[in-house]
Amino acid sequence: MSITELPPPVTSTLYERMSTEKKAELVRELSDVIGARYVLHTPYDLMMYEYDASIDRSTPDVVVLPATTEEVAAIVKIAARRSVPVVPRGAGTGLSGGAIPIYGGIVIAFARMNRILEVDYDNLRAVVQPGLVNLHLSNALNPQGFYYVPDPSSQRSCTIGGNVGENAGGPHTLIYGVTTNHVLGVEIVTPEGNIVQVGGWTHDTPGYDLTGLLIGSEGTLCIVTKIIVRIVHLAEAVKTMVAVFNTMDDASNTVSEIIASGVIPAAIEMMDQMILQAVEADTHAGYPMDAAAVLLMEAEGLREGVEEQVAQIVRVCNKHHARAVRIAANETERQLFWAGRKNAFGAVGRISPEFYVQDGVVPRTRLPFVLRRVGEICESYGLRVGNVFHAGDGNLHPLILFDSQIPGEVERVRKAGHEILAVCAEAGGTITGEHGVGIEKQEEMALIFNEVDLRVMQQVREAWNPEQLFNPGKLFPMPGRCADIKQL
């Protein structure tokens, strides 16, 4: 969805673009360390690395593809000596601009560090390299009856390193938690080029919980080169069901009541009418196209428990006027239900040339109010919006449809996005539940954090990455811009 060159930063640039000579020297030096084959620097090669799945883009000067931690450390040392910024990149599926090198410099792509290094079924651990595709880990574990829980919708392509950087979630994190709840330790390279082990195989490593701090730090503190994750047993029974509603409010209230009643399903996803129509046209999952909203829900665990959960869920759905509740009859149908959900973003491509997805979170009980406001805001900007999201967590994903060829449309999309996040913040929520702040929501940080809160966070960056060698210009509001935001 790359549509716009990034606007030039308002304040002084952290890094100047490097001269042709400097770049040639850098390429030579990097080639000596990891081999010329793995150093990309022609405009043609670099173009693949100028964007992620957000709406901004910027071209790196050099892309390197290291194979080992030592190579990563060597690259970082070169970068540090030359004061060239470094941005790590997994699969480029991020939705907030985390992998975009706003000041150019070196992008470290982890495509070659994609191995599972160790699996220990006795102790329920796996050690993986950051470039490993999320789904590939579960695929490798499934035959033994295990899997890795966090499952972002992009799990077929996104990497575990990227997941760690963003603290990624997914539909099944409602009961089991997000990436940070499943990672015990990491090996990192610091901005000085040191290789450091953080956390470990066992619990409660003495000292500060640096693992917890680093997960979700969006590449601004360190570069992760190895990850120790928890693996878990596949559930005995899984029941997936779809409930159809004539109003969004009924669907929202159902979500709140299911959870308040003491049942925490493995997943509760909501799709509204626009998304249903796009998904049906694309996946033919059998979703009704005239419904206002559909809930896709999953209960898993022991057979007996699942049966009870399903009964309770159906009861609550009916109480809130569900038009129909359909339980997947078999694994094929179950996969079809999920394919509709997981391909939803792609399916929207059928009805709009571009879309912009937001990631606000609100307390579940505020869903009816916030969803109404999302609709009103988009309407006021003359934009169409569809909602497909993790309702159980209150994690919204409004997809604002647009066409960047229409003059002024991108700006209106950004404004609508900002207003939506302001509503989430006011409702007691947050601006991002799993996509990260990146470039996209830097200004919105001021909606939920005050100056003191942000300064304390900046102390952390100061401690780890004082020169902003790693992923510069991200995560924090740009100086001088906060004031504009607060007026809104």
Place this chain on the structure above:
Amino acid sequence: MAEIETYIADVQQFLPSLQITSDPDALRDYTIDGVLPRLVAMPSDKEQVAQAVALANQHGLTVLARGGGSRLNLGGIPEQVDVMLETHSMTRLLEHEAPDLTCHVEAGITLAALQAQLAAKGQWVALDPPDAEQATLGGILASNASGPKRLRHGTARDVVIGLHVVQASGEIARSGGRVVKNVAGYDLNKLYIGSLGTLGIIVEANLKLQPLPTSEHTLLLTYANVNDAMQTVMALLGSLLTPSAIELIDAGAASDMSDFFGLNLPTDGYTLAIDFEGSSTSIDRQLDETRLIARKAGALMGEDLAGKEQAQFWQVVREHTRGTVTCKVAIQVSQIASYLETINSVCRRQRLEAAVVGHAGNGILYVELRPGDATTRLVEAIGELRRQAQEARGSLVVERCPIELKRGISVWGEPGSDFYLMQRLKQQFDAKGTFVKGRFVGGL
């Protein structure tokens, strides 16, 4: 002594409502490892904490927060403690958003008081550390205390969704928020949890809650040897049965429990206590299948516990992690059986006795060593046990010990290669050393 007097004068002038005492007799009750605070203050809310810290910072005094005092002896011997802030007046449950399964609470509330209020709406915060009647939420978070049910529910890092923390400057900073999923900014909640007050003072917390389970049942199994017991544990972990807790109790610990609490556990061999929570139909099956697994591993069946008896049992088990000399060992689950043999041989060599209770499913053992005054032999034994734990990819922390022993050992062990990054954080957060030093890893 001069600066403390000017501090007191400033408090009386600028913070007249802040309750303080510097009476030597009263202060004696607040001694930590022989170190006496020079002043104790009892703030009534987070603003008073903030103001008291800001003033201390200006006067160049050190500050330490105290909750129920149950884990105050954790860590190394503190350097100077000027102002101790006792949080026992900060006990309000500010919000309980029951339909959202979240709450916002002051840090001075005891865990028992919090759970009682949440239970009124059928919910609980999934933490079960020892001493719930005395331990405050703030203390539990600052010391990352946990209990047997962490197997299923995790620890503080899994339930905290937001914190209000008084910084060394006296400013109040928030991290996280009120919703269960949030990746905005750095996850500072994780940094504060377990940091023992070295980076800031936790004054309020937002927590994720759970519905109370509809039923709960505990199965007690006994084994002649530890290998059989651990075979059951490994089989359970590899099964679909999702126990909430698996506690391993050795003969030494069983004998203590029987002596002091009237529990009837076998005093030779090993006991496993396996807890299940959920619906009663699920639990029936979980118990049946656990019995099958256990029988294959040569278990002798013991009692089943439910209701009041069960609650008492788990309370006794939790309290047993608080001996005179107690080491917390974290190792791989697969290494527990051989580690217990190591404990036995080390104890034989050093003429010590051990009593072990452990969260077997998590690889966490609480090893009590006796007698607590055999300082020289204890130093030797702890050194050896620590080396063995590290070889099993783990660690050993001396959680409780007399001050004589504390002087002879490093309670946390040698800091790792990431220690310089921790030092830099401490430097950024508290350059002036307002928060008491000496207790945390590497003297932070």
